Amino acid sequence: MVSSPEKQSFRIIVTTFSQTHLTDQLLAWFDQHHRDLPWRDAACGKRNPYRVWLAEIMLQQTTVTAVIPYYLNFLSKWPTVKAMAEAEDKDIMRAWAGLGYYARARNMVKCARFIADQCQGAFPRAAQDLLKLPGIGPYTAAAVSAIAFNGASAPVDGNVIRTLSRLYALDALMPKNKDQIQRKATALLPQDRSGDFAEALMDLGSQVCRPKNPDCQACPWIKSCQAYAGNVVLEFPKKAPKKLKPTRRGWAFWITRPNGHVLLEQRPPKGLLGRMMGLPSTPWEEDLASFDRAIKPFSASSCQACSGFIKHTFTHFHLELGIIQVSLEGDVEMAGVWVAPDDLETEALPSVMKKAIAHAQKS
């Protein structure tokens, strides 16, 4: 059956009207529930692009609560993209330590240097151009363009996926539904206020359309939400079943010289905890090397295993790490840096290594 042209245009008008309605409802809600966050220091479109970008990089897969102290510290150390571009890698990694996903920090500096050296310190305004920069993917490109420049882009993050999946009862599995959600989000863009719209949709997802315990009664879209109407809100978004995490095990070494200094190594520039500092360690594998085998390189020294082991969970595996204390008799030369215990806190140590160090020091 073919619709008449009149019928089609009528449908387009109705669709457009209801989308406008949704957009207006969302923006009205946003105006009443505006959150005061450190990076929201001016109206959308009038923000400092460097600060917007810095916040968006940090907020990738990371909660607002975790980001705030890091954001403030970075801004105080490196107030401009030029300042960050001139920073040393080591200082960036130190300041990022504990925030996780360290490739973000490595790409961030790379991006800052590109902006400073190749773009006269000015961020591109269009999402399409931002997308070419290191560490900036589809989400961040759209977010920076919308929030810093009021560009007509709709960032789609986990909040947006969840909220729109519920609003339209979208059955597609994450993350295959990304294109569909992107089209829905773009269709809802207002004529102006793209930046407010971006923040509004993400705020709605994080504060109202929460993963668990959503507050549907507070939602401006309650009358339009298909999942709510069907009483199946928690069934969206549809997700593939999670894979089981394997457990890997290893030994880390607390190696001290007679003066009490301890040996740290910088990890390789890519891969897990890349470019961060840590205790020397055996590889982390599913089969644990025996104590005797692990201490072979230190056969002439006194070696003692701390009781128990530390547990830590990464994105794709659990880790059980045993700690072996090695007390060297003299100032043996070894690859790495010797650090006084009091100076450990200033090193670029990821959380798992801080945990291992605490375990070694209390044993």
Add this chain to the structure above:
DNA sequence: GAAACGTGGCG
């Protein structure tokens, strides 16, 4: 497309 890539909080 799938896997790698951190961490801390919450129920």
Add this chain to the structure above:
DNA sequence: TCGCCAAGTTT
């Protein structure tokens, strides 16, 4: 205790 989850990008 433990699985789930949070403002994704890269390879």
